[in-house]
Amino acid sequence: MSLFDVAIIGCGPAGATLANLLGQYGLSVLVLERETDIYPLPRAIHFDGEVMRVFETAGLREQVEAISRPGLKGMHFNNAQGQTLMIRAGSAPVGPHGCANNHYFHQPELEAVLRQGLLRYPSVQLRAGHEVQAIEEGDQTVTLHVQGRDGPDTVRARYVVGCDGARSLVRKHMGSKLIDLGLHQPWLVFDVRLKTEVPQLPEHTVQHCDPARPMTYCNVTGNRRRWEIMLMPGDDPEQMVLPAHLWKLLERWVTPEQADIERAAIYTFHSVIAQGWRRGRLLIAGDSAHQTPPFLGQGMCAAIRDTANLAWKLDAVLRGQVDDALLDSYESERSPHVRAFIDLAVRLGNIIQTTDPQAARQRDERFKAGGPEIFHLPAPRLGPGLWCGQEPPAAQIFPQPALADARLLDSAIGRNFAVIGQRAALEAVSLQTQERWQDCGMVRLVAEHPELEHWLQQHGAQAVMLRPDRYILGLANCSSDLDRLSDLLPRRLALAV
Ligand SMILES: Cc1cc2nc3c(=O)[nH]c(=O)nc-3n(C[C@H](O)[C@H](O)[C@H](O)COP(=O)(O)OP(=O)(O)OC[C@H]3O[C@@H](n4cnc5c(N)ncnc54)[C@H](O)[C@@H]3O)c2cc1C
Numbered sequence: 416m417s418l419f420d421v422a423i424i425g426c427g428p429a430g431a432t433l434a435n436l437l438g439q440y441g442l443s444v445l446v447l448e449r450e451t452d453i454y455p456l457p458r459a460i461h462f463d464g465e466v467m468r469v470f471e472t473a474g475l476r477e478q479v480e481a482i483s484r485p486g487l488k489g490m491h492f493n494n495a496q497g498q499t500l501m502i503r504a505g506s507a508p509v510g511p512h513g514c515a516n517n518h519y520f521h522q523p524e525l526e527a528v529l530r531q532g533l534l535r536y537p538s539v540q541l542r543a544g545h546e547v548q549a550i551e552e553g554d555q556t557v558t559l560h561v562q563g564r565d566g567p568d569t570v571r572a573r574y575v576v577g578c579d580g581a582r583s584l585v586r587k588h589m590g591s592k593l594i595d596l597g598l599h600q601p602w603l604v605f606d607v608r609l610k611t612e613v614p615q616l617p618e619h620t621v622q623h624c625d626p627a628r629p630m631t632y633c634n635v636t637g638n639r640r641r642w643e644i645m646l647m648p649g650d651d652p653e654q655m656v657l658p659a660h661l662w663k664l665l666e667r668w669v670t671p672e673q674a675d676i677e678r679a680a681i682y683t684f685h686s687v688i689a690q691g692w693r694r695g696r697l698l699i700a701g702d703s704a705h706q707t708p709p710f711l712g713q714g715m716c717a718a719i720r721d722t723a724n725l726a727w728k729l730d731a732v733l734r735g736q737v738d739d740a741l742l743d744s745y746e747s748e749r750s751p752h753v754r755a756f757i758d759l760a761v762r763l764g765n766i767i768q769t770t771d772p773q774a775a776r777q778r779d780e781r782f783k784a785g786g787p788e789i790f791h792l793p794a795p796r797l798g799p800g801l802w803c804g805q806e807p808p809a810a811q812i813f814p815q816p817a818l819a820d821a822r823l824l825d826s827a828i829g830r831n832f833a834v835i836g837q838r839a840a841l842e843a844v845s846l847q848t849q850e851r852w853q854d855c856g857m858v859r860l861v862a863e864h865p866e867l868e869h870w871l872q873q874h875g876a877q878a879v880m881l882r883p884d885r886y887i888l889g890l891a892n893c894s895s896d897l898d899r900l901s902d903l904l905p906r907r908l909a910l911a912v
Contacts, residue, residue: 419445420733422559422572424547424585427454429701429718430521430541430578431529435473436726438536439830442733445570446539447561450547453530456680457606459522460635461486461620461712463792465812466719468885472825475532478513482524484636485515492766495625495775500782501766504789513815513823516792519635521606522715528679538823550588550697574729576698577783578718581685583703591691591699596754598686598761599707600768601646603655605679607665609638613673616640622643622710622767626775629767631710632668639677640669643709645768652681654778684708686761688754692746700725704749707757708764711792717753724749724797727830727883737905744800748810751798759793767850801882803889803903808874816866825885832904833858835867835879836891843894848901 421437426448438446462483470479475602487508492501510516533539546706549560556571577585586593609616616634623630631643644664645778646652654660656679662671688705692698701718725745732735781789796810803809815824834841834852838861844852852859862868864880871879876890880900889900 419572422575424577425579427548428715432719434539434721435532438539440730443674444539446541447545447547448543450545453523453526453682455523457604459715460519460633460641462518462716464510464514464516467518468512469719469723478528483518483520486517486519490620490622494779498785501788504791511814571837574696576700577703579703581702585697585705586689586699589691589697591689593687593689595755596686598764601681601683603644603681605642606677607673607674608642608677610870611673613669624767624771626772632866685758693742705753707760710763711760713756721749723884724785731905748797748800752795755793755795807886809889811887813885813887817875819864828858830883831856831858833881834878835860840877840894844897848898851901851904863876865894
């Protein structure tokens with residue numbers, strides 16, 4: 416029976432991204448996926464700039480750009496009369512992550528890119544058509560009982576990550592409870608392909624906050640357009656997905672002469688978060704750990720952020736460079752972070768899903784008083800974990816400016832820890848810190864570039880230390896602050912750029 420460093424259960428966006436990131440570290444990784452093909456039904460269509468940055472770290476930015484488009488027109492929340500109540504900010508072509516803040520895509524196409532990416536790594540195997548049916552935990556390894564295409568099989572791994580979606584077997588095996596965050600509502604979701612120009616369809620996403628029938632419209636990519644339509648009391652889900660019904664719902668925007676309906680499905684949008692993302696050698700990530708209603712387009716984004724947080728920690732633990740207690744910081748850091756997004760999505764859901772006409776009128780009056788309200792995606796801090804500092808920006812993600820040689824910051828840092836600062840502060844650290852930096856492959860960057868200098872000035876710091884996932888480990892006002900921060904660094908990490 417072969418032994419893998421990491422077995423990943425599920426090859427959705429979380430599993431495929433994690434496998435790509437772990438492949439870069441040269442770890443032996445087995446991905447087990449129940450389905451033989453990529454899930455074809457309409458799901459995610461939006462991801463944010465931070466997520467593009469993770470794809471960039473995985474060496475797939477160009478490939479992802481080829482199947483997505485930057486979202487430069489924003490998202491509008493309109494009332495039944497078409498008046499705009501709220502607008503999501505952040506539609507600049509280049510935001511803090513060195514790319515657009517929002518990107519639109521078709522989930523099956525993204526998953527195909529991620530699976531293609533796995534072929535770059537001889538140490539990573541994907542077995543599609545393989546369902547994990549039981550899990551046996553040992554002291555040193557975990558054994559998975561798998562039903563494969565050619566019959567039953569067993570595999571062993573030092574760590575197992577359940578990226579196995581909302582009904583996660585791994586989560587159930589771990590006995591992790593799901594905490595209910597309050598929103599559960601069925602919606603009809605379908606994509607159409609336009610056959611001709613339909614000028615009245617807007618470029619921007621629209622949340623139609625119409626109490627008679629809340630809906631979402633989105634321009635996805637190419638000629639694909641998405642509608643998400645809330646089920647109302649008395650709706651028959653089986654009837655709702657029939658083409659005659661779908662066209663009736665669409666008649667004010669588009670007709671069968673102008674478009675074909677691609678696929679329709681009914682989903683119940685949930686807001687839940689698991690308590691217990693790790694038990695010994697078992698971990699969960701993505702929808703198995705948390706689910707959010709898609710009003711902010713953030714479910715998959717959170718899944719990708721999980722993988723960025725977990726990949727470097729798993730590598731460090733598997734190489735024996737740190738105690739496996741580091742893996743406990745995965746949940747403590749990520750859980751409050753994802754919770755901030757779910758809470759906002761639930762608040763927006765309550766605005767969109769208002770079906771009482773009187774309550775909708777009052778809502779509209781409240782918003783209209785000051786003109787459209789502009790809101791931003793949250794940029795939360797990590798929860799308690801491997802970082803230090805009372806105030807933000809410690810534990811927030813660091814931006815990605817272009818450097819003087821036109822490279823983006825992350826390409827200069829690779830998968831390493833990094834320290835960016837004034838030359839004098841970097842040069843005055845203790846001998847012990849210098850050794851520490853050497854041990855952990857720390858990348859040192861003198862902040863000679865205007866954007867980096869400006870950032871340090873703005874935060875009144877001489878230097879900033881970053882983790883391999885680009886989150887801020889801490890800020891330093893002098894070299895002895897850098898010495899103190901360096902005590903947090905895992906020892907003897909030797910990561911290649
Ligand atoms: C209508 C809709 C719209 C959405 N829009 C957005 C959006 O715009 N932006 C966004 O960020 N998110 C969005 N989401 C959420 C997003 O689709 C999910 O968060 C994302 O797919 C989660 O990825 P995952 O890899 O964690 O889980 P999944 O994609 O569910 O993948 C889990 C995989 O595990 C496999 N599996 C399960 N059990 C086993 C087993 N025992 N053995 C082997 N394999 C197994 C499954 O077959 C599956 O392939 C949307 C979701 C919906 C429903």
